[in-house]
Amino acid sequence: MRDSISVARLGIPAVALVTEEFWPQGDFFAHSTGMPEVPRIKLPHPVAGTGEQKMAEVAADITPSIVDFFTG
Amino acid sequence: MTLLDAPSEHDALEVLHQLGCTDGLPVVIPTTDRVSRMVLATGFEPDLVLGVMGPMHGSATVEKVCTAAVMAGCLPDYAPVVVAAVRAVCQPEFDLTEMQATTHCTAPLVIVCGPARHACGEIASGFGALGPGHRANASIGRALRLAMINIGGARPGSSDMALHGHPGKFTYCVAEDEENSPFPGLHTTFGYDPEQSAVIVTGAEAPHSTFFTGDRDDPASVENLLNVIALVMANPGSNNVHIREGSITVMMNPDHTDVLSRAGLSREDVQAELASRAAISVGTMRRISPDPQGRYEESADDELIHVLKDPSRILLFQAGGSGLYTMVMPSWCAGPHRNAIVHAEIELDQACEVPGMSELPN
Numbered sequence: 001m002r003d004s005i006s007v008a009r010l011g012i013p014a015v016a017l018v019t020e021e022f023w024p025q026g027d028f029f030a031h032s033t034g035m036p037e038v039p040r041i042k043l044p045h046p047v048a049g050t051g052e053q054k055m056a057e058v059a060a061d062i063t064p065s066i067v068d069f070f071t072g
Numbered sequence: 073m074t075l076l077d078a079p080s081e082h083d084a085l086e087v088l089h090q091l092g093c094t095d096g097l098p099v100v101i102p103t104t105d106r107v108s109r110m111v112l113a114t115g116f117e118p119d120l121v122l123g124v125m126g127p128m129h130g131s132a133t134v135e136k137v138c139t140a141a142v143m144a145g146c147l148p149d150y151a152p153v154v155v156a157a158v159r160a161v162c163q164p165e166f167d168l169t170e171m172q173a174t175t176h177c178t179a180p181l182v183i184v185c186g187p188a189r190h191a192c193g194e195i196a197s198g199f200g201a202l203g204p205g206h207r208a209n210a211s212i213g214r215a216l217r218l219a220m221i222n223i224g225g226a227r228p229g230s231s232d233m234a235l236h237g238h239p240g241k242f243t244y245c246v247a248e249d250e251e252n253s254p255f256p257g258l259h260t261t262f263g264y265d266p267e268q269s270a271v272i273v274t275g276a277e278a279p280h281s282t283f284f285t286g287d288r289d290d291p292a293s294v295e296n297l298l299n300v301i302a303l304v305m306a307n308p309g310s311n312n313v314h315i316r317e318g319s320i321t322v323m324m325n326p327d328h329t330d331v332l333s334r335a336g337l338s339r340e341d342v343q344a345e346l347a348s349r350a351a352i353s354v355g356t357m358r359r360i361s362p363d364p365q366g367r368y369e370e371s372a373d374d375e376l377i378h379v380l381k382d383p384s385r386i387l388l389f390q391a392g393g394s395g396l397y398t399m400v401m402p403s404w405c406a407g408p409h410r411n412a413i414v415h416a417e418i419e420l421d422q423a424c425e426v427p428g429m430s431e432l433p434n
Contacts, residue, residue: 046394046395049288049293049327050288051289
């Protein structure tokens with residue numbers, strides 16, 4: 001979240017990828033840093049350690065949302 | 073019990089601090105009304121003796137224990153858990169008198185199992201369950217500590233001779249994450265039915281963080297996880313390595329128990345694996361500790377010494393948030409019964425709803 005906010009503050013389009021367990025924390029940081037609308041996309045939890053196939057599925061699921069964000 | 077008078081709650085707090093009745097933090101003033109409501113919530117008579125707490129050998133009556141619960145900030149709903157925790161630590165096998173007096177940094181870790189986790193709380197078992205920020209966990213553990221201070225007489229530097237103390241001596245209480253755990257409730261391993269509730273209490277050091285990141289594609293993942301936990305269990309500085317008679321608590325996060333369950337391991341399998349792997353070489357022991365009893369005289373440097381003889385002395389349960397860390401808590405291991413793991417049922421059917429509780433100030 002902090003990386004995404006820092007990049008967005010530089011005027012560079014950015015979207016944060018946040019797992020569902022950490023979604024409330026993402027909201028908290030978005031508000032505490034004064035960017036409550038900073039874009040973020042929800043991922044299942046966990047992603048790390050779940051294996052290549054699972055991670056590829058997650059990537060395939062969220063890629064259209066990321067592309068839409070940057071091109072929409 | 074002695075009744076104290078003070079012109080205001082502020083003055084009463086200062087009196088309690090001056091008398092050494094607190095843990096150093098502000099307490100809720102245990103007025104007779106507040107204590108009576110807490111006693112009512114237990115469903116027991118106020119003069120019922122739950123046990124004797126050393127080193128002062130005070131009788132832990134329900135009323136005295138409820139006084140500690142009020143001071144700690146407990147809601148009456150928590151009272152059955154506090155009562156069970158006191159009953160547990162008063163069992164002779166826990167060696168409470170010796171434990172309170174030792175120079176070691178040990179504190180009773182209260183693990184709450186069964187439906188009471190929800191009925192007497194909510195007692196937290198997820199993110200940050202060991203605190204801060206969870207009222208039930210914080211105040212239940214604190215109530216036990218205040219009972220140990222005021223009924224047991226443990227005061228730092230005079231009767232409690234812990235060299236450094238330990239933050240868990242303020243409060244140390246967690247619920248098992250039974251709903252998401254691949255293992256049966258921890259209390260069932262002590263003979264309770266799943267629908268019963270119980271506290272399991274062990275003397276524990278502060279949690280030692282154990283980093284592990286799994287990889288579902290890596291068949292060695294389960295081996296790596298077991299090995300890193302075993303290495304932390306065999307920390308050469310812990311009493312477990314030197315005395316080898318105590319217990320070790322392993323509080324695993326859901327990602328780590330997932331690695332174990334995917335490998336088809338039961339709780340008993342994991343305990344056996346950890347017990348067989350948690351070892352230290354004779355050579356290391358020779359480098360770190362004298363051997364006046366000649367225990368290693370006949371041993372080669374590469375011979376392994378196992379930290380625990382009995383795998384059931386590994387208290388293995390799931391709690392905490394999803395992520396990279398499992399917690400390992402070594403133990404004191406001393407005392408006539410080696411500070412054995414104790415447990416007591418949480419008697420929910422004795423508890424009473426306190427009339428008008430929601431309208432009364434705390």
